[in-house]
Amino acid sequence: MKIRIGPAGIPLSAKERTSICGVKTVSELGLNAMEVEFVRGVKMSEKAAIELGKVAKELDVSLSIHAPYFINLTSKDKSKILASHRMIRESAERGVAMEASIVVIHAGYYGLKNSQECTNAMIEEISKLENSFKNIILGLETTGRLSQWGTIDEILEVCKKLKFCVPVIDFAHIYARNGGKIDYSEIFDKIKKFKHIHSHFSSINWTAAGIGKGNEKNHLPISHNKPEFEPLAKEIIKRKLDITIINESPLLEKDALIMKRVFESLGYKF
Template identity: 50%
Template sequence: MTKIFLGPAGIPLSTRGKGSVEGVKRVKELGLNAMEVEFVQGVKMSVETAKELGEVSRELGVRLSVHAPYYINLCSSEPDKVSASKKRIIDTAERAHAMGADAIAIHVGFYGDLSPKECYQMVKSALLEIRDQMAERGIDSVKLGVETMAKETAFGTLDEVISISKEVSGVIPYIDWAHTFARQGGKIDYGEIIDRLTRELGLNHINSHFESLQMRKGKFVDVHEPISKNSPPFEPLAKALLERDVSITLVCESPRLEEDALIMKQVLESLGYKLG
């Protein structure tokens, strides 16, 4: 039976109060059931606040995930940057655990002067170390989500994120559908990707982002646009999900946040799915 969790990347723009607790309350008011907590500019939330957020989200039935800071590069040639990156991921995971979030989205790194294979080995080594440190702290409920990336200079092809998830337990692909669409030259087969994730990894839940991307000089680039741009289109994804027995979180990363999340909800409803 298909189960879909849908909501915005961060606090809804229409939230009247401040902070993530008020954001989760607004998500519930809007009839959505998920929110990604954004630590993209740094992990500034205390563990105590994270616990409070978790209590409210559980009470309201809103599923939480978290986005780690952008300032992460596990393939950096500078050891200090790699060390700082690991700390940011662990700090994110600690808050995610406290709030009961199931996964964190991570932009793990850039190839730089390394080959993709060399970068892969650095990412793998770092994630193994991070996983062990999380275990020492009792952080056992949070998956490390390696995000698919649009830029060809970044670690994060679909094959890379699936492969590293096979090799490191506790690591999953965090699928950004638009990033994957761009990385594949403006093409995407949603059903094929869903089937790979469930067949090759045995995932019982998929974490993902959805938005449209801007085209420049005949190429899709990582500039987020409203989903009305249809790059990629949402309805084929909705149909592919409803044809399968799958559980998924769809985090709307459109600049219109909840407005576009509600359009996504309308599309699902038009296909016969009611958001729980």
């Protein structure tokens, strides 16, 4: 069992807005993971990625990458699909350079396709990326909007076919999409076969869209308890999981430290 916790991006308290300073701050705070945010584009050079990887390794901070938000692998516009491939490939290259564990993507939208058609299209598109994922894995994130492809079941279907893919569990997104409900135990049952789980946590604002359905609005500090963190921590301890939890709340490292304290209060030693 191993728990890693860290912020989504450079901590707010980092003295410089650089990833290296971010990793150092994460380590000083007593955290042990950081997601590198390429959400607005892959702008880091290969050399900078290698440097970052060295610092992270020395400090035992595990790195992951969040690929750009613009990715849509099922766009009607072919050029957008090709641009998505490029962004994913570049994220993977930088990821390998910094020895990150995973590249996380929001894969795309249903458009006019139904769930199964969209899943089939995802399998076809993602399979074209296999060559870029020999030394790093591709994480498909559970999504928070009804228009976005990415329920756990859809993602698992892709992972079954493409072995370089794993699900990334964004608990807040699942909670929002289910209209303010989440069953942690059911989620972990579904992903039992994966040795390590990469995940995102925060509280979340959402709007209702029918019974048991909703759309995410914005991420919130975890003190909002939407969803609650402690039952999740208990489930993780009970199942002795190997997990990385990236805190995506606006309070980044502050909330990551609160999550760490919850685990410690349950007897886990970092």
